[in-house]
């Protein structure tokens with residue numbers, strides 16, 4: 201625990217289950233957080249109709265839940281604070297940009313590292329009408345957490361677990377005949393039709409029916425009446441680029457192709473209720489809004505646009521504490537490979553956060569953190585569990601001082617912010633990777649300021 205009065209939450213609301221919030225004084229937060237984490241049946245596989253053997257195919261496929269941090273990890277001072285009010289604020293900002301389009305936040309990769317169940321429950325209560333994830337496993341995790349809104353599984357690699365999709369009311373994305381076959385078979389077994397969205401490749405060249413194959417796929421769809429195609433989707437490849445960029449017209453071309461695909465599919469007998477294409481960048485630009493939008497990064501308060509989006513509020517803050525302090529003589533080195541060498545008497549502080557927690561090794565000798573409200577450099581190589589920082593120029597620095605790795609810190613020496621965008625630039629990556637890299641051994645604490 202840090203020093204009293206420093207940048208730690210004063211109180212916490214933990215999202216303790218469907219519709220239930222618990223007020224938790226700071227001193228109790230650790231144990232309640234542990235309960236929250238351990239309540240999830242993360243190690244148990246999910247089996248549809250356990251004990252029953254399928255007659256027309258392989259045995260029911262077991263969908264494993266993603267693993268969460270072990271409760272014992274929560275004693276460490278390195279943790280991520282998730283601001284639920286900022287999450288709701290960002291949803292409102294995005295809804296305003298989306299106009300009449302419905303907002304289905306993208307919560308893949310554990311809600312961009314924020315903890316998908318708690319994020320989904322908060323956004324569902326705040327009015328989000330559906331969610332998108334990449335994996336079936338992620339959809340199951342949300343269902344197990346009590347989320348009732350529709351969940352679109354965008355990836356399409358179901359590993360044969362079609363029965364689970366139908367039974368748990370998840371909305372699958374289809375783009376291959378095997379999806380239609382599997383869903384139709386599961387639909388017959390479960391005894392109800394299944395609604396799906398069809399993915400079209402308009403330029404991403406990743407997943408989806410190719411433009412040249414639309415009529416052929418529409419003919420396949422007609423063969424499986426158990427599968428109702430209610431939505432059309434595509435994914436934009438260049439929504440972030442600025443006006444003067446070589447690919448500035450890419451989104452317009454993709455949008456035009458999507459319109460063309462809609463017309464051709466309609467002529468071939470596939471008419472839908474909903475179409476969607478927009479990620480965060482497109483929503484914020486008001487492009488390709490259609491009937492529904494799929495914002496990810498903007499929900500978490502990070503702008504995908506180089507020009508920034510000041511209305512958004514960052515949701516995650518990552519903090520740790522100084523666990524060791526030493527003074528080096530000139531000439532002494534720091535860390536693996538002796539990548540940093542002191543040129544003056546140097547105060548080195550150690551923080552218990554390394555690349556296995558999501559502090560990229562790219563930030564060795566390049567990144568910064570905040571101590572007592574002041575920006576200080578990361579020195580030497582970031583190692584697996586720990587990193588060292590140079591606090592020579594931080595008067596009054598002491599053991600247990602809070603260190604802010606991501607977010608804002610205010611202290612006796614000032615106030616500063618390390619944004620995901622800035623860290624990404626320093627680490628030669630993108631903010632999406634910064635957020636999703638904060639690993640599961642960093643406990644998440646949910647704040648309701």
Ligand SMILES: Cc1ncc(COP(=O)(O)O)c(C=O)c1O
Pocket residue numbers: 306354435478479480481494495496497498504
């Ligand atoms: C298919 C799809 N839609 C929407 C998104 C959300 O993108 P963003 O985080 O840029 O809003 C993603 C994320 O990469 C995606 O893969």
